[in-house]
Amino acid sequence: MDHIVTLQDAVTAFAPWMEPTDAELDAIEQEMPVILADVDLLDAHIATLDRTPSELDGRRIRRARRRALAARLALVNRTTGTSLPGGAA
Template identity: 50%
Template sequence: MKLIVAVQEPVTGDLADAGPSWQDLHAIELERPLIDAEMDLLDVEIALLARPVSELDQRRLRRATNKVLAARVEVANRLGAGEAA
């Protein structure tokens, strides 16, 4: 009986480097206000799927959208100022 053995190197590589680097974590931290604002907008949009839209709901949606836009400007200004480096 012949033994069948893999001839190639393992594809997974070294699992010690499997997590994100500190640069990746720093970039995520810089984008945290935008991530939070987008999650709030998503919560509002999900809530609006279940019921008719009232005037209050329209204001909540508009406020959440404006919060996302403001967070995008803030993140773009940070990245433009070289804070991500």
Template identity: 55%
Template sequence: MKTIAALQATVTAASLDFEPTAAELDAIDFEMPLIRAEVELLDARIMTIDRPATELNTRRVRRAHNRVLAARRDLTNRTKVAASGGAA
């Protein structure tokens, strides 16, 4: 009888134990307004799952959705300015 051995090294928890780099933390910090807006939208949607569709709930979701769109717009504009080397 032949034994079957793994051809690759096993993955252990120690090999996955690492911290994010400074560049990754900066990228997260750069996108934080969008992340917060998306969390607010998710919270608004979760609140309306088991409730009847009232005008207040509809407004809450719509306002949260508009904040997400504004945050995406601002992030895109900041990305373009950073890529072009700053404002003229």
């Protein structure tokens, strides 16, 4: 009879190489305004899922969409001078 053994140690094992690098944390920090603006846009859309959007809801969605686009534009303008690793453009 074969015993079924869990692989809990193998699945949840912690290895130091699994931590994000400083460069990855810096990239997340740079993208945080875009992430937060996208969350606000999703919140505006989620608020109208179970009902017909009112004029106020429409304005909230449009405002959130403009903020998300502005945050993306600001990120692109900040990172335009940096190059991607590996020579990719």
